[in-house]
Amino acid sequence: MNNQVIVVDDHPSVRLAVSALLRDEGYTIVAESDNGEDVLELVQRLKPSWLILDLGLPGLDGFGVIKQITDLRLPVSIIVLSSETARHVVIRCQEMGARGFVSKQDNMSELLNAISAVKSSGAYFAHLV
Structure with missing residues (x-):
């Protein structure tokens, strides 16, 4: 697994x-991207191992x-980093195929814990525990 990352927020x-x-x-x-429209092309072209993704994006x-x-079965591990922490939101991310979820209210080091756990x-x- 490479250490290449795309950050979207x-x-x-x-x-x-x-x-x-x-x-x-x-x-x-x-x-890096500030919108969801660019992400698919970036992931397909750059082939990162990790996508750090906010939920509240324009478009x-x-x-x-x-x-x-x-749907395209692209080989990237998605970790959601969001201010939305309601249980149903976290479950939906998991069910849709995200590999991890970190709240923006958590210490930023929690993102490193998430990557380590996914590995x-x-x-x-x-947040489901």
């Missing part, structure tokens, strides 16, 4: 923080992105 400060955190841990940020939202990626056990959904 409509807030520049979130993209900056996530990208800096992951770079510090040895990940390569191959692209095509995160759920639409997850659906497109899973070792295949999933990270602490």
